Amino acid sequence: MYFKFLLVVLVLSLTSCKTQHIDTSSVKAVNNKLPEFSWDKMPLYMHLRKATAFTKEEIKFIAKHPLITFEKTTGSKTFGSTEKGTIKAAKAVKKINPNAKILYYKNVVINWSGYQEDEVFLKEHPEAFLVDTKGKKTLMSNKKNGFFDISQQQVRSYWLNHVTKMTSNPEIDGVFLDANIKVLVPSFFKSRIGKEKQKEIETGYLSMMEELDKNLGNDNLLIANILRVRPEFKDAGRAYLKFFDGSYLEGFEHENFGMTYEDYLAKGIDAVQKSAREGNVITMSLGIGKALKNTKTGIDDKRKRLNKNNNFTKRLDYLLAIFLVCAEKYSYVYPHDGYGINTSAVWLKTFPQYEKPLGKPLEFAKREGYIYTRKFEHLDVWLDIKNKTAKLNYK
Template identity: 80%
Template sequence: MHFKPYTLLILLVVSLSACVTQKIETTVVKHKLPEFSWDKMPLYMHLRKATSFTNKEIDHIAKFPLITFEKTTGSKTFGSTEKGTLKAAKAVKKINSNAKILYYKNVIINWKSYQEDEEFLKKHPEAFLVNTKGEKAFMSNNKTGFFDISEKYVQDYWLDHVTRMASNPEIDGLFLDANIKVLVPGFFNNRIGKEKQKAIETGYLSMMEELDKKLGKDNLLIANILRVRPEFKDSGREYLKFFDGSYLEGFEHENFGMTYEDYLAKGIEAVQKSAREGNVIAMSLGIGKALKNAEVGMDDTRKRVDKNTDLTKRIDYLLAIFLVCAEKYSYVYPHDGYAAGSSAVWLKTFPQYEKKLGAPKGYATREGYIYKRSFEYVDVWLDIKNKTATLNYK
């Protein structure tokens, strides 16, 4: 095929223009999804430590592709959770620039140690949520209060705060907590009444819509949202439209009149559907038992496990639960609490993490309460009724 000279010139200009445009797009648009591989168990890290992390701890944290620094991180050493999180994130990024780091922010609870929150509440004490008597509403500990997110100026403050934090190069997105407390009427009905609870829920939905518009394009938004609840139409999946995925906790805890196995099976089904749709899954699974005085459904604090105990069977069971659900961008974190200083398994790597996994050969199959799934290097057998599992490595 032959072209006249001026035609060749036009084609060259168009080609160069396309290259320039492509280069601009790849440098401006941030790739927000974490690194992922089926080579070994895809792991997630979720932790907090009020003092600064040691070099050994930073080296360990930097091995994970997806990391959430919880409330209080670095607050005693650096003066606030904001500063502590940025210090820790910067240290991790020096070792692993590809690690995706999430800034923890509760959607309504006024956890202490956030400098900007304290400054805002000093100027606006009316921003505290009050109960039906006009008194400050509290968590069950009678110490921790809430923001009144039914008010537009409070919503604006929250959005401005997370936008500023997400603008830091060390932060790749947000971890949003207490979504379920806002969306399940029972939690706030007893504190502030049904009418105010509904206003809080409406305010939350408005915040999430605005958050998605402001930050969703370039930032990873992970919410604590998937949970089997009778109040949810689809185990919280109806709210995933605002987020890139879900963190999971309390996966074995509540049952609402269901048996353990029926409750867990519903949770597995919800995660399977969400993961297959491309949502990021950050599955938190407690090794030890939840503390009796802990909030229902929370994995934040657990009964410390004995580090001398053989945890092989328990870890196999938790990993099997994860593996029958996992798809690309699914990650798991078995733990005995998020506080680095009180965990018996902090800095520990279990042998199962180092074994070859390989890509799945298909979705999990189910017969009753038994699940089976094959990966390139391991066959998974899971019985959730008897709480047993086998990982057969090839």
Template identity: 75%
Template sequence: MKNYIIIFLAVVTICLGSCKSQKDTVVQKVSNTASSILPEFSWNTMPLYMHLRKDTEFTKEELNYLAKYPLITFEKTTGSKTYGSTEAGVIKAAEAVKKINPKAKVLYYKNVVINWPSYKEDEAFLKKHPEAFLVDSKEKKALMSNNKTGFFDLSQETVRSYWLEHVTKMANNPAIDGLFLDANIKVLVPSFFKSRVGTEKQKAVEVGYLSMMETLNSRLGKDNLLIANMLRVRPEFKDVGREYLNFFTGSYLEGFEHESFGMTYEDYLATGIEAVQTSAREGKVIAMSLGIGKALKNAEIGIDDTRQRITDNEDLSERLDYLLAIFLVCAEKYSYIYPHDGYGVKQSMVWLKTFPQYEKKLGAPKGYAKKEGYVYTRSFEHLDVVLDIKNKTATLNWK
């Protein structure tokens, strides 16, 4: 278990039978320790997030680069070719980062429903329980669009119990600070599973997921970061996914620009910005992932937020300023950004690199962003931001 539990028990033992002032001390210690699960945060420069995968061992240069980030998610397949599984690979990578920067917060990636390969414990469980796979009305395995990747049937208690035991074991490793939970939207948007398994089973999977998240929150939420891929502008959501954030410490964001659902680009983006602003102001951790390269079509066939490769000599300054402006009109304490061209570092042109905008002094915001039509403005100690989402332009005036 996490160190705070040991401290808590020790303090409670000392305070048994003691006076009210001593009880108040216990409450204060628990509160302070609980807040320590949050990543380090500073307005000094751009608050950055890292989200990546590499199926082989990280080099010393790569580890030194990673250790500079306050919040890191190691994706599926990480270290799996070198260490035999994602579980072992993530722990090895996390341990190596922590040796350089013990304050870095590391998240273990686990999909809530998709059976991605390279997880040794998943393979063992499914070999013993082949009935755990989600099947369609013809009793055939339901599959992703790649026609090979299956799903866990969350309507089964056995499946939910296994998933919770797995993530609890990983979260209790000293090198892991919490979980990154993916594909929540696939479970909560009915059309995804209805098309595969029908209405009744889709609803049962959704109910099973909600039960699983409630148990997860009560089991791990007090001493672990729980970051979900949740906030998304969808017509099926009552409040852009915010209605589910009570389960989690915060939300990761992807696909922030490219969907519309009949809305204009600017209306879609403005709705997302408002949701992020509200959640960030409520104290939720925000891990905003924004693509420098264009999103590829049929990205579901690939893995995650698949991006068009950018060239080494490509001028990215205008696009990067626009992405940073989107982030900055949303950001509050514990908000972080990762501009990227895909999560697989072997294909990325921004891996191991930095940009001048990351190094310049930022300073604390002087207030919330102001909005007039589709133009946002916000001032920081060392920067004035102007964002025009209708014309897709931004100006960063550094002082």
């Protein structure tokens, strides 16, 4: 990713300028795989799933977004598989907005149901399932879904061939890669399969991502669920961005590992700011509703059910302020109450904050303690992460 390297060099050379915002977008190499981007209004991302076919109204709404991830199970009940359902949905969106960039969801290790090719492969190669120290099939906490043993070359080859086939479809522009953190944080697999096998899985993953980047990275957008503040990660996992074009973010507020809420969030903001300034695509998923207690982070960013009649203004302003103190070109935000649209209270809604003029940033965000400020052409942002409040002052 040579354009990233050039951008990093330029940003480093300008670090002495602490208050003036420098627009580095002009030095980016022209790259057609990147999504459309504009500072005119709030840059939005879409991440969703629906097991049945989308309605015309839903497709029209989805097509308004420059970057879209169709999650696991998309269209699987109507069209017979996630593969077919995703392509059907992508084709419908492209008819309305040919410039929309659409990502195919593929987990790097979990065997989610609904994928026809996975079912065929595992039926022919049952040894591809990951087993525990007793030789039993290792399962997710839901006791239903297993894992691919990506320490095996044949499994990695299948995975890469599958992704290559999907992205070769003209309706698909890249891949959304999930569960990276499960593989890279030793505690998740070590308790199931032992330390030695866990390292083999991690090594297999790194090899697979290197091959993915080499084979598809020039023409396909590769976005991974990778940036996360964790004690096992140095610099919130930023080192792994070398394989990808950017990072999706979830669980941005509620994990803390013994830190205060504000300290945990400040570390996350710092990691995103650095990554965005280096030219990485950022897709920030932020929950409008509260995170459900005891939710297994990483299975889904599950949220408390919202009432459609609730006033979301204060919470939404706070989430958008978090995003805006981090955002650079190719940063997008998705405030939501869960990815399954059938249970969402905000699905098909457009909030006033999305339509108001934003304008280019005039500076990088300034921080004093737990308070952040940042000026845009048409908006001044004030954010207090200790007291969980924000002000969006439109000019």
